[in-house]
Structures are given as structure tokens and as C-alpha cells.
Amino acid sequence: MPEPTATSSSPPPVLVVGGAGYIGAHCCRLLAASGFRPVVYDNLTTGHADFVRWGPLIEGDIRDRAAAARALRDSGAEAVIHFAASAEVGESMIDPHKYYDNNVAGTLSLLGAMRDEGVNTIVFSSTCSLYGNAGGAPISEATPPAPVNPYGRTKWMIEQILSDFSQAHGFSAIALRYFNACGADLDGRIGEWHEPETHLIPRAMLALLGHVSDFTIFGNDYDTPDGTAIRDYIHVDDLARAHLSALRRLRGGHKGGAFNLGTGHGYSVRQVVEAIEAETGRRLPGITGPRRPGDPAVLIADAALARAELGFSPECSDLNTIIRTAWRWHLRHHGDIGGN
Ligand SMILES: NC(=O)c1ccc[n+]([C@@H]2O[C@H](COP(=O)([O-])OP(=O)(O)OC[C@H]3O[C@@H](n4cnc5c(N)ncnc54)[C@H](O)[C@@H]3O)[C@@H](O)[C@H]2O)c1
Numbered sequence: 659m660p661e662p663t664a665t666s667s668s669p670p671p672v673l674v675v676g677g678a679g680y681i682g683a684h685c686c687r688l689l690a691a692s693g694f695r696p697v698v699y700d701n702l703t704t705g706h707a708d709f710v711r712w713g714p715l716i717e718g719d720i721r722d723r724a725a726a727a728r729a730l731r732d733s734g735a736e737a738v739i740h741f742a743a744s745a746e747v748g749e750s751m752i753d754p755h756k757y758y759d760n761n762v763a764g765t766l767s768l769l770g771a772m773r774d775e776g777v778n779t780i781v782f783s784s785t786c787s788l789y790g791n792a793g794g795a796p797i798s799e800a801t802p803p804a805p806v807n808p809y810g811r812t813k814w815m816i817e818q819i820l821s822d823f824s825q826a827h828g829f830s831a832i833a834l835r836y837f838n839a840c841g842a843d844l845d846g847r848i849g850e851w852h853e854p855e856t857h858l859i860p861r862a863m864l865a866l867l868g869h870v871s872d873f874t875i876f877g878n879d880y881d882t883p884d885g886t887a888i889r890d891y892i893h894v895d896d897l898a899r900a901h902l903s904a905l906r907r908l909r910g911g912h913k914g915g916a917f918n919l920g921t922g923h924g925y926s927v928r929q930v931v932e933a934i935e936a937e938t939g940r941r942l943p944g945i946t947g948p949r950r951p952g953d954p955a956v957l958i959a960d961a962a963l964a965r966a967e968l969g970f971s972p973e974c975s976d977l978n979t980i981i982r983t984a985w986r987w988h989l990r991h992h993g994d995i996g997g998n
Pocket residue numbers: 675676677678679680681682699700701702703704705706718719720721740741742743744745760764783784785786835836837838839840851852
């Protein structure tokens with residue numbers, strides 16, 4: 659089936675659920691530049707109204723099925739990109755109810771609203787967390803999911819729900835399993851902004867700028883060359899491009915599925931810290947703490963399937979670009995109040 663084409667007079671509306679957050683906002687920017695009309699649906703719990711710049715914001719919660727259905731109806735959306743979730747692994751261990759409620763029950767409610775309105779195309783934010791401790795080799799989608807924390811379990815449950823909805827209700831769904839999202843928009847207008855911030859690169863930068871007092875490397879006794887954990891870092895603009903191609907593939911009749919998004923290359927925490935110090939000319943405190951429970955030694959993507967089926971090819975996920983763009987955003991947004 660050929661992909662419906664956008665006309666300049668009527669860009670196809672897409673409901674970007676969670677579009678006021680870090681990755682969703684970058685996706686909206688690309689959607690708008692690519693002939694779509696992003697309409698954000700977000701409850702602003704962790705998102706920012708200031709990030710909604712490329713289309714309207716409808717404030718609402720995915721657990722409110724009637725409100726989500728109304729947003730679909732009012733926006734005229736013919737597809738959903740679903741970023742909304744609670745997404746802190748550590749928090750999910752101590753408050754699993756919040757995760758099953760917001761992520762699983764919330765998504766079920768959103769899918770119900772989609773059925774109510776006859777919208778059955780969805781791109782979903784999944785995660786490499788669903789692989790658990792999968793070992794050191796690049797992980798392909800053939801690796802059976804075995805999440806080791808409630809956050810990862812919610813994402814795996816949602817993927818299975820999407821697969822059932824595809825079978826039973828004719829949904830077209832693509833789940834994108836991101837590895838470590840990072841970096842900021844090349845113009846420096848939007849970037850990674852979580853409160854609290856637990857991710858390595860923004861946390862290091864907040865420490866360098868004096869916004870947080872502690873910065874710790876968790877674990878230096880892993881079985882890796884320098885003892886610190888190795889991750890696959892993927893620039894948020896490359897993630898946005900993958901969402902655009904997933905959306906286009908689904909509109910063109912793709913049957914859907916799950917795809918890893920990473921570079922296939924890992925960097926250790928120590929290497930990332932050294933690259934941040936080189937870019938900023940500042941020193942981070944060399945504090946190391948114990949490993950965090952549930953943190954695997956190595957997580958690297960085999961993204962061959964996304965390359966083959968979605969045409970996914972990272973363009974700006976080299977470590978220098980990631981750190982340069984992230985630093986520019988943090989300097990501009992948070993400001994330097996005197997760190998290291
Ligand atoms: N950041 C990463 O490294 C990473 C890695 C893998 C997967 N993911 C997934 O990507 C998605 C986006 O992550 P992010 O880093 O942009 O997070 P984020 O917190 O910046 O964005 C999430 C957005 O969803 C909104 N939201 C949350 N619950 C909602 C609800 N019940 N109703 C309506 N809106 C709601 C928030 O207000 C926020 O704007 C999440 O689903 C996350 O699990 C992120």
C-alpha cells in the first residue's frame with residue numbers, strides 16, 4: 659500500500675502522547691519539519707509546556723480514556739506516537755504500583771481510546787531494559803525479553819498487549835527499544851531535562867555547572883576493560899528520525915514489530931566521563947560507589963533489523979556530537995552557577 663502523502667494545506671495530524679518530554683519534544687520538532695502536525699497530549703508530570711513548540715498542547719492523562727478519546731477526535735489524529743511513561747528504574751523498584759498504573763493501565767486506557775475513535779496506528783517507546791542481564795554481546799531482538807525490574811516489565815507487558823491488539827483489533831504497532839537516549843537538539847533549544855536527573859551525561863553536566871552536589875560512578879568492578887559499565891548511547895535526534903520512519907512505514911502498510919535502536923558500539927562510564935571532561939575543560943569528582951542493583955555490565959544493541967526494515971542509520975550518535983550538544987543545552991538552559 660503506498661504511503662498517503664502529506665499536502666502543504668493539510669499536514670496529517672499525529673497525537674504525540676508524552677510529547678512535552680525529552681524524546682517526545684525532539685520528535686515533534688522533526689515531525690513538524692517533515693510535513694506532519696504534532697498535537698501533544700501530556701499531563702506535564704515530568705514534561706515541560708515550554709517544550710511544546712511545534713503544535714498545540716492538550717493537557718490530559720492517558721489514564722483518562724474519555725479525555726484521550728476527545729484529544730484524538732479533536733485533533734483528527736490518524737496515528738499516535740506514545741512516549742508517556744514513568745521511566746526511572748530505581749523508582750520502579752520501590753514504587754511498582756506507580757509503574758504498573760501509569761505505564762500498563764495508562765497504555766491500556768490509551769489503546770481503548772484509540773479503539774473508540776478508530777485510530778489503530780501506534781509507535782511505542784520501549785526500552786533495552788526489557789532484555790535484563792542479557793550478557794556482553796550485541797543484543798538482537800531474537801534475545802528473549804527477561805526484564806529484571808518493574809519498569810522493564812511494564813514495557814515488555816505493553817509490547818505483548820500491542821501484539822495482541824494487532825492480532826485481535828487490526829492495530830499496526832511498532833515498538834522501538836531504545837538503548838541510552840542522550841544529546842540535545844543541534845540548535846540547543848531543547849534538551850534532556852528530568853527532575854531528578856539520574857542519567858549519566860546530564861547528571862555529570864549538572865554537577866559541573868553546580869546544580870547538583872554529588873556525582874558518582876556506580877561500580878568500578880565490572881568485568882569490562884576499565885571496570886565501569888558499558889552502554890550504547892544513541893542521540894535523541896537519531897531516535898526522532900527512527901520514529902518518523904516507523905510512522906511512515908506503518909502508514910505505508912508495514913506489519914509492525916519491535917526494533918532495537920542503538921549504534922552497536924559501547925562506551926564505558928569512564929570513557930564518557932573523560933569525553934565530558936575533554937569537551938568542557940572541567941574535572942568531575944572521581945567518586946565511585948557500589949554497583950546499582952539490576953545494572954548489567956554491558957548493554958549494546960544489534961540494530962540490524964531496524965537498519966533493514968526502517969532504514970535506521972544513526973547520523974549524530976558519535977560521542978563528541980552527543981556531548982557537545984548536551985553541554986550546549988545545559989549551559990544555555992541551566993546556566994553555570996559555579997561547579998567544578
Ligand atoms: N530517556 C531514555 O534514555 C529512555 C530509554 C529507553 C526508553 N525510554 C522511554 O522513552 C519515553 C520518553 O522518555 P523521556 O526520557 O522523554 O521521558 P520524559 O519524562 O521526559 O517524557 C515523558 C512524558 O510523558 C508525560 N507523561 C507521563 N505520564 C503521563 C500520563 N499518565 N499521561 C500523559 N502524559 C504523561 C510526561 O509529562 C512527559 O512529558 C518513555 O516512555 C521512556 O520509558 C527512554
